[in-house]
Amino acid sequence: MDDNPLLDLTGLPRFSAIKPEQVRPAVERVLEDNRRAVTNLLEDPEQADFKHLVLGLERLGHRLGRVWSPVSHLNAVASAPALREAYNGCLPLLSEYASELGQNRQLFEAFERIASDDATLDATQRRLLDHALRDFRLAGVALPADGRKRFRELMTELSQLQASFEQNLLDASDAWRHHADNDAQVSGLPASTLRAAARTAREAGKTGWLFKLDPPTYVSVMTHADDPTLRERFYRAWVTRGSDQGDHDVRFDNSRLMERILDCRHEAAMLLGFSNYAELSLARKMAGSTDEVLSFLQDLAQRCRPQALREFAELEALAGRPLAAWDVGYYSEKLRQARFDLSDEALKPYFPVPRVLAGLFDIAARLYGLSISPRDEVETWHTDARYYEVFGRDGTALGGFFIDLYARSGKRSGAWMDECVVRAAFDPQISHPVAYLVCNFPPPDEDTPSLLSHQDVVTLFHEFGHTLHHLLTRVDYPSLSGINGVPWDAVELPSQFFENWAWLPEAIPLISAHHDTGEPLPADMLTRLRESRVFQSGLQSVRQLEFALFDFRLHAQYDPAHPGQVDTLLSQVRSEVAVVPVPDYNRFAHGFSHIFGGGYAAGYYSYKWAEVLAADAFSAFEEVGAFHGATAQRFLDSILAVGGTRDAMEAFIEFRGRRPDAAALLRQSGIAA
Ligand SMILES: [Zn+2]
Secondary structure, X not given: OOXXXXXXXXXXXXXHHOXXXXXXXXXXXXXXXXXXXXXXXXXOHHHOOHHHHXXXXXXXXXXXXXXXXXXXXXXXXXXXXXXXXXXXXXXXXXXXXXXXXXXXXXXXXXXXXXXXXXXXXXXXXXXXXXXXXXXXXXXXOOOOHHHHHHHHHHHHHHHHHHHHHHHHHHHHHHHOOEEEOOHHHHOOOOHHHHHHHHHHHHHOOOOOEEEOOOHHHHHHHHHHOOOHHHHHHHHHHHHOOOOOOOOOOHHHOOHHHHHHHHHHHHHHHHHOOOOOHHHHHHOXXXXXXXXXXXXXXXXXXXXXXXXXXHHHHHHHHHHOOOOOHHHHHHHHHHHHHHHHOOOHHHHHHHOEHHHHHHHHHHHHHHHHOOEEEXXXXXXXXXXXXXXXXXXXXXXXXXXXXXXXXXXXXXXXOOXXXXXXXXXXXXXXXXXXXXXXXXXXXXXXXXXXXXXXXXXXXXXXXXXXXXXXXXXXXXXOOHHHOOOOOOOOOOOOHHHHHHHHHHOOOOOHHHHOOOOOOOOOOOHHHHHHHHHHOOOOXXXXXXXXXXXXXXXXXXXXXXXXXXXXXXXXXXXXXXXXHOOOOOOXXXXXXXXXXXXXXXXXXXXXXXXHHHHHHHHHHHHHHHHHOOOOHHHHHHHHHHHHOOOOOOOHHHHHHHHHOOOOOOHHHHHHOOOOO
């Protein structure tokens, strides 16, 4: 046991030494140690103070995080059956431990006593206690015994219902196929889509093409297929997944699960003393009230809709006929080509990874005085991955990050930042923050570096923005440092904010140069690239706002006495906001995983909320220059460094000198305010 590398926290994780069979013993050992430590802390009245009890809990959580982080990371970037099994096997242990801690009455009361009796606590320590007490209450700790039990039952039922919702969607998609066997039917589709479909056909003993209903195929058909009947067939299949409509098996119908999910959430919220689930969701967010969120969304919808209507009319003019929902993606692509004549393929040679990374680090140096250097002797999990150390302006070591950019088998798709080590500095031994930055870009080949589309570059900047938030924290307590304790609707501020530098005329030359000739990106391409940023921003905005309004109103207005609200509310929101006509069979809600399968319930608005914050924060730089030192320093001091120690609205006001205003987002999106 003592040579279990997962339990060795003296340095960075020893990835190559970690074996799947060591995962469960390590996790069991830490949980057992932690349980014993909690009991010991609570038994000793001498230790019932901030320094012993509260920091003791911080220490226990920090250790568990450090042990678990490399496991969940490896499971995401180097998955193999044995590791996946070990990982999945530990999830129930971890959630059981978390709910046990969250409902520990004795611990809660001890925290309450410290909060009320200790007059020496500073603002950060008070905030740490406030957050902890809030989370205890939201875990149901203050309820009488039968209420606590009921709350736990509801949480268990909810996680099962949400998993079944997701499973139905997957099963419905997996069971669906479309067969085509003449060229006219598949006209317009890119070669990569056709190759995948031809392979599926061969495997099924068929000729021609057999299409699946996975997201890349769906998007490809909607964007490129010349035949409107093919597009409609895919559209119908996609928007009826998990419902009573379309050609899916009725076993996959999510209708009853959705009602039950809403019931459980409503009951849990009522138990905790809220009048609906939306209020419960806001208890941990930056937005102050359900009215504030609703008027935020309605106001934006009203201001974006005229632009969306104009953009839709433009598409109809191009097509020369009224358009159906399944025509929009196709004609948008046609219009984009006609207007910008700017393909990914033409841009990619100017964005080779080494150049993009060097420019990215240069931008971080200009803004925050960082110097970033590779440390090739640090062990990683794959030859593609590399470790970088980060130093501040005065040369002090701040922390580091692993970067793993290329797609490969066994790696989860998408891009993300995750925590390897969270900053902790209340013991003599300081933990410096370490991040994982993971993307899925095309790998390099023998003589060509990986060439990125501009969208890839924006993705890298987004994740690097999260990485800076994690690394530049000055908070000493792990539960409030970096992204921890930052409300969900504010956590995308640093990432979306940083995306702006990937679009700036003064920054693009730093991150681009032709990989063969070293030539800069031609000026006219730069101009067209920048103009393409706001293409159809009206249509995109009203779509996001429709989803956000539907989600929020559904959870704010839900009444368990009146089933069947999902479909009527969706129609109502559409009639107020949507621009593209929707056929009656559309059951978008039945496939809305964000809110029925996962954590975005009454929180989908967070995307727009954070976009407004990010655009408004960036507008401070538009006024003084993108590399204005004092403004960057203020952003660092007020936002990046403070983690969860400050109220997110206060921190924003400190940076911007006023409350957030949507005008900057509308202006940057090319929508008149
Ligand atoms: Zn993000």
